[in-house]
Amino acid sequence: MTSALSAVATAIVLQVGRCRVETASREITGPSSPRVRRVTPKAMAVLRLLAVAGGQVVTRESLLAGVWPDSAPTDDVLTQAVTQLRKAFAAADGSEPYIETIARSGYRLLVPVAVMSLPATPDAPEPGLRPTEAGFSAEPPRRRRRVLRRWLLIALAVALVLAIAMLSWLLWQQRSQAQAASSNPLPVRPYRLLTSSLETETHPALSPAGDQLAYTAVNSQQERSQIFVRKRLANSPLHALSDTPLQAHDRLPSWSPDGSQIAFARFHADGRCQLMLAAADGQQPPVELLDCSPAELLSFDFSADGRTLVIGSFSAQPGRAGIALFHIAERRWQPLDYPRQPGDLDYNPRISPDGRWLVFARNPQLGRLYMMPAGGGALQPLDPGLMQIRGLSWLSDSRHIVVGRRIGMEARLQQLDTRQPGVWRDLGVEDAQLPAAARQVPMLAFMQRRAQTGLLRYGRDQPPQRIYPSVGRELAPALSADGQQLLLFSDRSGVPAVWQGRGDGRGALRLVVGVQPDVRQQAVWDRQGQHALLIGQDQAQRSVLYELSGAGTAVPLPVPVSSQILQAAYTDSANQLLVLERADDRGRLRLFDRDRTPWQELARLDGVSQLRWDRSRGRVLFTRFDRPGLFAWDTASGQTAVVNTHWPTRWRYRSWEVSADGSIWYSQIAAHCRNALRLLNPQPQQRDSGQDLRCLDRRLAASFGGFSSAEDGALLMAVAEREGGDIGLMPLFDTAEAQLEYFSKRLIL
Template sequence: METTDRPPAHPILSAPFRVGDWVAEPMANQLTRGETVRRVEPKVMEVLACMAAVPGETVTKDEFMAEVWTGTIVTDDVLARCISELRKALGDKARSPSYVETIRKRGYRLIAQVETDVEATAVDGVAVEAAPGAVSLAAPPGLDLRRPELPTRTRPTVVLWALAAVAVVALGAVLAYQAGVAGVRPLATTPLTSYPGDERDPALSPDGSRVAFAWNGEAADGEPGAFDVYVQDARGGAAPTRLTNHPADERSPAWSPDGQRVAFVRCGVGGECGVYVVGAGGGAARTLAEPEGLAVEDLVWSPDGQTLAFSARRGRQGAFSLHLLPLDGSRPQRLTSPASTYPGDLAPAFSPDGQRLAFVRTALDGRQDVAVVSVQGGPVRRLAREQKGVTGLDWTADGEVVYAANRDGAAGLWRVPREGGAPRWIALGSDGGEIAGPSVARRGRGIAFAQQRVQSQIIQLAPGDDRGRLLLRSTRDDFQPAVAPDGSRTAFVSTRSGSHEVWSAAPDGSGARQLTDFGGARVSSPRWSPDGRRLAVSARAQGNADVFVVLPDGEARQITTDSADDVAPSWSRDGMWVYFASDRGDTWQIYRVPAAGGDPEPVTVGGGVAAAEAPGGGLLVIRPDKRGLWLLPPGTDGLPQDAAARRLPANLSPADWANWTVSGPYVYVLERRYDRAATVVRLDPATGRRVTVATAQDVPEDSGLAVFPGGQRFLLARQERADSDIGFVADFD
């Protein structure tokens, strides 16, 4: 079918709309009716939105092709399949339709009633329970209720930065190219800081004249010190004013609306956190609140000055959620309840009217969304869905959201309307580095942000070697290694091509070559087949995550097609099946699908975010709501028995879904500590005996773990670099 000389197409709705009994959310690719949430493929939603723009009118096949498949040559059966999937999702029938009617030899029309003035209902199918007024601070099931232990040198949100790191040179080239093509003159960026150590958490004063930030300085022995809060004139020149000086880390500065005070978070060595306030010119700090048992991040002040918002979680693991802290002495109120499998909800920012919070919601495999929720509670609504990670956001004075992300190989700033829609790129004349934590002036002009450089590399460890040897050298991010069963090849995820792809190399790291070409999709968790000829991998080629089998020539064959997220693949010992985790039901569960393709079948009922066949039979599973590693023994039918699950002594959280592997008769797990140190533990699933075989430092959250045959060499990721400076754009509104 030709793609040129088509009649003008109908527009596609992007805002939520009601069709019959269903609420459709085009930006979320989901349909909601009461408590029922169904997600559909992006093209299926576009077909529905195209018809909803002209309800009751016939949309011809050529019009569908021009609007939904612009510039792409496809056959009529592709449209027919989308219509079939849409009817299935809506519960409609072709012979007696209530929603979509077929107009023979012409096209289709939507016969159900359409309303366009509706609100979205959820993000990723997860209804957020938040009632007006006080919200219980009880931790969701499965969260660690022990007192938090946060690092004294590194913020947990460095994970957000590490997810999207790209090379400085490549970034500059991409941005310069985009600016030239678009005819956009980049905004002039002034570097406000270039001090040794790490300057982060920029907060621009309401009038745009000063920037508060956290800096860990440099101790006499050359090691980083504790973070303290400083204020720098946005015009530069003068030395910064130090507002705090404490042995504990003090971070996340937030300006009061009148610009006279700065609130901040102080977290001690044991993880106990408090919220404090100090005058913008210095002086004694005063306690605002000590949220007992909460690890606190990302503090922001409401426009009316009556409330603070922050991200927090209980303990060192589990999901961060958004909290409101009234300044009248009331207890904090929890506003969101993300699934415990997520790193959580981070980086809140108040809208100009103070009625909403925009924030970053992170999915299991690291994909991040820009979302918004009312301060009164209620459903979470997605504004933008990203592949590479979002590293902070803020609101503009006119009610748009500016966020930092890596889109299409370009790390920078983007802005999106509060109703959602296509993000617009903001050209910055920066000197490279990842952009993070944008902060916009409330009354005036200007935007501040961190320009940070984070790099993870794959190292090889041996028993007794605490430092390891760098195996793969590059200027990009390399992580989540895998070793072929015979030890002849390694595979890993890398951003060497400018986006996440799977690469392969010899056991000594030589001869690295790119295997996949997903072209910008987020890729994770490569796993070798038992014969060492194929790889299973999860990739977000169409927005949602699906499982692919990568052949020796690099061809990637998709073997799951559900509109849900399918992640963390692993092979059966005979190579006939691929296990994976999916949220296609009400909870995360383990499924398996024939390696050659076919219909997936459920494996667990008790939940799972990663699984692998156990050496002695049965299935090893990481639960979505519990810590540890669980062994499900085989039943008489060969399938694992959830009811007889036994917990093994492994300190793993749901976020560690990639940090373990099976090799020979043992299971090897990477147990991370709050200070980013980690131990490699060898576990015998039959006896439960565990032995620590290696230790490592500076291990990122999504490191991954691979073991060579014999268990004497291990591969994992190590963070080689993590520093940042503060940049400022004066001509921004």
């Protein structure tokens, strides 16, 4: 019994009741919720003492002395630690209480504890036989050589048997893991986190050999981001790649193929952008390669020989609109010759480790993956569908790629075999994006987001009001014109769904049954608040346009389009609807008369990425894929006009709203304000007095899910109540080929 309790005290992974507790990272997971709950170090220390007690009562004095030995804490700190543990266990497994309070005494653990993993201990060396000096020297030289040769052959045979046994075990483990996953009640993570700070770590990059990691760490207090480099081992020391100026952000690190240099982008507060090159050891100051100041969605990668950078679209300047090569030594541009249309945004180019192929995402607002020869040429689509892409990377075999794909309310890491386009394999990592693989070994780094969004209502001259407290994610709120009705997307039921409630947050939310929503686009109410348009999917994952009644009944509409429906909106005419559909890699806006059977098209406009109906002027406001800014379309005359030349950007193309009085508000992050609204059509007096920028919140940022306004000026917005991100690392031993590749390289090294 004593040895079992001592094992609990030193365990790395414990099973407490039906929950899995990882003591090093202080994470608790369970069958009721896949979300990881992290507790404080003091709370984890309290849990260890309760677990070691084996169900016996541990007094408050013992807990205070054991966890806070060098201080004189109050009972409140212990109460807070126990409360935090209870909340974590209740969220992970709500079936029963885990910790009992013994009045005027202490606490005890009510569930059994089992050890799942212990720290490794070095094996004690076995004593060997050593021949005496006299006896050894007495052997004839030829006999000594025969003895040495015999032992050498025995050692080689043993090594060969061990290698075969190891490979056989790996192949057996691959099959057994799939069988065990279905019977294991606790989630087993195929990765580990290398960072766990309260700030955000993002944009990871693995060195070619996979032994070092570079990533961006955000310092919100200093309003800057720095790139740090460290060994990929846990708790290894790290160093800053360069001394980043205040209010500047270093991002997008990329390793050279030989592992000696790192290229990165430096963004300044005044809008300037520099593409920099630094020594990976951080011993020398970085040098500027080029000015990327017109950049929007800057992306780049090293070529296989390290002499050039392949750079995605980042400017409307001639020769910069498509993917191009930048020769580092000569500081010379070389455009690639491949099929593209004017205005296409070709993003995130990645060269395969063998230097033969290039993959990229075209118009990542929708997302379509293409592959072509590294020097340019014909394009091969890798997936027929459209998706929001959150990073991509080649694996070391130059055959597979890993993509961060937005699926529902989260980004997932999925693997694609380029020889089998359209067939995806999920890697089992939640809320993960920005994958970065090593060039030489099957190792993958990524960013895992910590995000939780909630709804805030901003009234005129009133403090913000939190409505419908969040239990996960609430996105894309849509208010009716009178502000009385609300539609939103939430995963509070375990899956993304449509919920209906009151605009003031009173009463309960009601689930809209029978609709699998496309959470990228918020619902749109008609002027009377009697009906709403909503994009969803049927069982075959085809897009469907639904019309919801005020009572929550959803009816599919017979829209005469054969491609994917991206968005829809009402006009001032009850019989006319605006429908945005997919047209190749862009959007086509069509105005329909739905009183006809089938619906009759009245007008169309190509290249549209987002639309709103401006009731104050009876016109369509829209954004384009090929340029930033806001535009207006008169459906009667077919004429278009420019409303704003700078905003919205092509990336935040959904973060704007037109109010009942015709004011157009754009959500963005401004200086010293994480949630700001910019008026895109201000009057001269508003611009001169600074009324064109309104700070809603200096601390909480708005999500990309859009916001909504009512006729009384009230705003309803989804904000990030909790945000951040950590860097994760996972080996990719999913195939025998990858296993052999990894161990062959380890033996050579």
